[in-house]
Amino acid sequence: MNAPGHVLVVGASAAGLGTAEALRRKGFTGRLTLAGAEPEPPYDRPPLSKRVLAGAWEPARAHLRTPDVLDVLDARFLLGDPATALDAERRSVSTASGRTLTADAIVVATGIRARRLSGHGGPQGVHVLRTLADAAALRADLLGARRVVVVGDGVLGAETAATVRTMGLEVCLVGPQPAPMTGQLGPLVARRLSALHAGNGVVLRAGVLLDGLLTRDGRVSGVRLSDGEELEADVVVTAIGSSPATDWLDGSGLRLDDGVVCDAYCRAADGVWAVGDVARWHHEGLGRLLRLENRTNASEQALAVAGNILGENRPYSPVPYFWTDQFDVRIQVFGLPSAEAPARVVEGDLAQGRFVVCQDGPRGPVSVLGWNMPRQTRSHRASLVDHYTRPLEPTAP
Amino acid sequence: MKITVDEDKCCGAGSCVLTAPDVFDQRDEDGIVVLLEARPHRERHDAVREAATVCPAAAIHVGEEA
Incomplete structure (x- = not known):
């Protein structure tokens, strides 16, 4: 396959930027466009629940590259302009501002969205944590809070509880599993994690679900759990999962099933690829479709997709890896x-x-x-x- | 080529060591990156650039210089 003349990457976070950088590094000299929904330059998400939330880092420290490094990439950045539709046949993308972008190769890198309890409305003091703006809003609210409930015992919930506790607040971590991150760590290590949290003063409520929010004057005042217990809270953080950001791809011609379904080369259709949290591709080593929501995969898959766009034709079969820092x-x-x-x-x-x-x-x-x-x-x-x-x-x- | 590493950003994944073992290592006690060669030989440049790309903490900066 000849190198494409124009590559359009939809999504300007770690996976999208990584694809663009890898294309250049592998010698791609054609046009390169990155379209991103958020107005920020590409930034890193793992620090959001840790050092950015804790205030140890200014938000700008989470930016993935300095402006001069982005300049060298020789790419057109269209930021703050979410994609609204894709036509796989014509290889064109429409954006919220009314642009229509066409390219020889399109890379879908739109990631995931945090699941919310009830849309964007609801009482004040209830937060999700996915974007830099989310982190800033949560931090601002935490600075005036005393008691916090974190709902969700996955990686994000456990990390957030640890960070908030380190900030000196009273924290309760609520989740359905017997111990935080049991699904990601297995029972032996999850039990140790549970003990780590308890030893640092986090109150754990394991094996329960959120039944509802308690409110006072339009602001959250606590939560009611599935076993009937009520916990007071000034701030509630929900880390109750996410869904691949594929709603804009309805009618695109791509197969959507818990992400953009791809072959072993991360190809979703002729000239269309997917990378990062949004991609569900055929992992040949496991012999099944896999979608990984972690930072390492964003970079590694970006490298694979860039290579395959340029004709390397290599299946992507990584050893999955993630890390978490807590206390x-x-x-x-x-x-x-x-x-x-x-x-x-x-x-x-x-x-x-x-x-x-x-x-x-x-x-x-x-x-x-x-x-x-x-x-x-x-x-x-x-x-x-x-x-x-x-x-x-x-x-x- | 001049490499700099940001120890404060490093998450100890060791991706760089897997990609360019002649240039990067990790401290025994906490896994933080150790730069073995700040100006590596030309034949290692590709591996170093790949290591910078796959670093999950964006902690490796590769400056190009004559």
């Missing part, structure tokens, strides 16, 4: 931990608060999980490479 602990996870697979300690010691745990599946190790042992954790990643990168062969009869 004084850094947890790193390679692979996809399971709730059932047995876990064994391969480095360090649970009691000493530094360890690496490995989970074994029927075909060998499936995940490596480190707790305050980054270098050692990374060295155990090698044991997973075969499982994730070798195409799954049809099983013999």
Whole structure:
């Protein structure tokens, strides 16, 4: 395939910017356009729930690149102009401001949107945390608050609870799982995370759902849980999941099913690709569709998509990786931990608060999980490479 | 090529070590990046640029200089 003359990337966050940068690095000299819904220059999301929320970083420190580095990219940035429609056949994109952009290759990198309790209305003091603007609004509200309830026990909820607690506020973390992040960490490490939060003064309510918000004079005053308990709160943060930002793709001709469905090369249609949180592609090592909502995948998949746009024709079969920082602990996870697979300690010691745990599946190790042992954790990643990168062969009869 | 790393941004993923092991390492105690060579040989430039691209914390800056 010849290199396209014009590549349009819809979405100017880590995955979109990464694709653009990788295209240039691989020698692409054609026209490059990045269209982004938010007015900000490309910024990084992991710091939002940690150092930006805590106030340790000015928001601008979360920008992914300095202006001079963006200039060198020689790309046209159309920011603050959300895409509203895509025509895969014609390879054209319409935007909210009325632009129609056509290109030889289109990359969908629109990410995910935070799920909200009830649209954008509702009482004051209820927040989600996805964008830089969300982080600023939440921080402003926290500075005048004393009691906070975080609803949602996934990565974002647990990180947010830890940060808010570190800011000196009373925090209650509410979620349906037996321990925070059980789904991402497996039960052994999730129990330790639960103890870490409790030890730092976070009040945990596990195995319960939010039943409703309590309000006073148009502002949230607490929450009612599914077991009937009521908790007072000045601020409520909901981290109750997200959905791929694909509503603008209705009628585009692309297959949408929990994301933009792609082949093993991250191609959604002829000349249309998807990358990052929004992409659900066929992972050949696992033999199934996979969608990863994490920062590392945004960069790695961007590299793969850029290569495939330029004709490298390589399936994308990564070893998944994410990390989280909570209190004084850094947890790193390679692979996809399971709730059932047995876990064994391969480095360090649970009691000493530094360890690496490995989970074994029927075909060998499936995940490596480190707790305050980054270098050692990374060295155990090698044991997973075969499982994730070798195409799954049809099983013999 | 002149590489600079931002230790404060580094998240200890080790992506750089996997991509360019001759240029990057990690501290034993906390996994923070260690720059082995700030001006690497030309044959390592591609790997270094790839490491900067895949760094999940945008902590590696590659400056081009004569």
